Amino acid sequence: MKSKILLWVSLLLMVFNFYMIFIYAPIEREMGIVQKIFYLMVPAGWLALLSFVIVLIGSILYLVKRESRWDALAFSAAETGIVFTTMTLIVGSTWARPVWGVWWVWEPRLTATLVLWLIYLAYFLVRSFTAEESRAARFSAIVGIVGAIDVPIVILAIVVWRTQHPPALIFQGGLAPEMLQALMVSIAAFTVLYVLILIQRVSLKNDATEIARLKGLLRED
């Protein structure tokens, strides 16, 4: 029931989000219509980082409490996170081509985001190479905790280093009010969608773990 409500909220918010991006928000003078990619890139980037924070929390709690629900949360957040990190990289490249004239630049923010994607990949590689479920959960939790070091690097990359990436205009008041409102709606819409997907993924993971346990019990009989 809760998921159905969340699904409807997500759908309505997403429709409103499209209205805000394509009708309400004005076209930026310098970049033109391509600037609207920004309303997709920022929420995707935010969710990529949020996922890693959830992976960190889930991993720490799993190592402390050894309860499989925390591993399910970390695993599900990592999987959802790799989807949104991939989205950030693809959408970012599609924005970079017309604005910078290249698909990819090895500048700090982009490189740190690529490293984030590789850490997510390592998380799943560690899991797939470890046969025993509890060992896989333990090893991947360590990757999740160590990998979280990259999150502040991604965030601070545009502050610490001189970079081609645009500065954090949201916090500097550099966005027109209509653009800021559209961005906030977009972040809210994608966050609700993310929560919905994450809840479903956690539920799937828990069901899979339970089925595997029951299969094991049946085999023992």
Added chain:
Amino acid sequence: MESSGYLWTAFSLAWALVFGYVLLLINRQRGLRHDIEALKATLKEKEGRK
């Protein structure tokens, strides 16, 4: 490619990724349902033997 082309490419690819992932989850859910049915059948079989 024109600016609008990049915009549509970005939105199409992003949504294709989200829909692709959701479809993958639906597929996995179907697989789990199949496993549950198999488990139920095995349990019935075992109860029948007793």
